Amino acid sequence: MNTLNLFGHTKRHPSAILLIVQLLGMLLYPFIEDMHSGLVVFNAFGMLVLGFTIRMVRRTPGYERFSIALAVPVIILLGLQMAGYRELLPWSSGLEALFYFYAAGSLIAYMMEDRQATSDELFAAGATFTLLAWGFTHMMMLVQALHPGTYASAVNPADPRTWTELNYLSFALLSSTGIGDVIPLTAHARALASVEMFVGLIYLAAVVSRLIGFTLQSSNKS
Numbered sequence: 001m002n003t004l005n006l007f008g009h010t011k012r013h014p015s016a017i018l019l020i021v022q023l024l025g026m027l028l029y030p031f032i033e034d035m036h037s038g039l040v041v042f043n044a045f046g047m048l049v050l051g052f053t054i055r056m057v058r059r060t061p062g063y064e065r066f067s068i069a070l071a072v073p074v075i076i077l078l079g080l081q082m083a084g085y086r087e088l089l090p091w092s093s094g095l096e097a098l099f100y101f102y103a104a105g106s107l108i109a110y111m112m113e114d115r116q117a118t119s120d121e122l123f124a125a126g127a128t129f130t131l132l133a134w135g136f137t138h139m140m141m142l143v144q145a146l147h148p149g150t151y152a153s154a155v156n157p158a159d160p161r162t163w164t165e166l167n168y169l170s171f172a173l174l175s176s177t178g179i180g181d182v183i184p185l186t187a188h189a190r191a192l193a194s195v196e197m198f199v200g201l202i203y204l205a206a207v208v209s210r211l212i213g214f215t216l217q218s219s220n221k222s
Contacts, residue, residue: 062110100134
């Protein structure tokens with residue numbers, strides 16, 4: 001019975017499941033990045049996130065077939081990287097960024113299509129933020145792969161930054177909490193950082209504040 005209830009809850013709130021999966025991934029990745037088989041686990045988990053995201057897009061005004069069309073080549077490229085073709089990283093990162101940005105846009109359209117704040121839309125607000133942060137993380141991975149030495153850090157500044165480090169930078173920029181110890185060095189990286197800060201401010205001001213306003217209205221009426 002509990003299993004059935006959990007399944008029903010996931011059907012009603014796919015945004016919540018996507019959010020939980022992404023947050024678990026962020027906690028998992030630091031443990032596997034330095035492992036010999038870390039890339040296999042990393043890419044396998046990435047495929048899992050893609051699947052949950054496609055399921056979530058189905059609930060939005062976005063086109064599920066378009067999201068699948070973006071996800072299929074990403075899965076193929078991730079599979080080839082697992083087989084040893086690591087030079088394909090820039091291509092998979094670029095496509096993953098497009099996929100996550102499209103999914104985030106679909107969720108924003110879902111949240112903006114009515115004048116109420118449902119529980120699923122509140123979960124969607126969190127899932128959209130993580131999707132945007134992951135999208136920009138993959139953009140940073142692409143920039144770093146094309147221009148080595150793009151990002152530096154207080155620890156081992158000459159080394160390429162890991163996905164976890166760039167994801168940390170992405171969340172810091174998107175939330176406007178500051179850059180921290182990972183910094184963009186080149187003009188391309190700084191331009192991307194500026195765009196992410198702008199997107200984060202607009203998202204919080206235009207989407208999240210709108211949902212909060214509708215939530216407060218519903219509370220006052222009740």
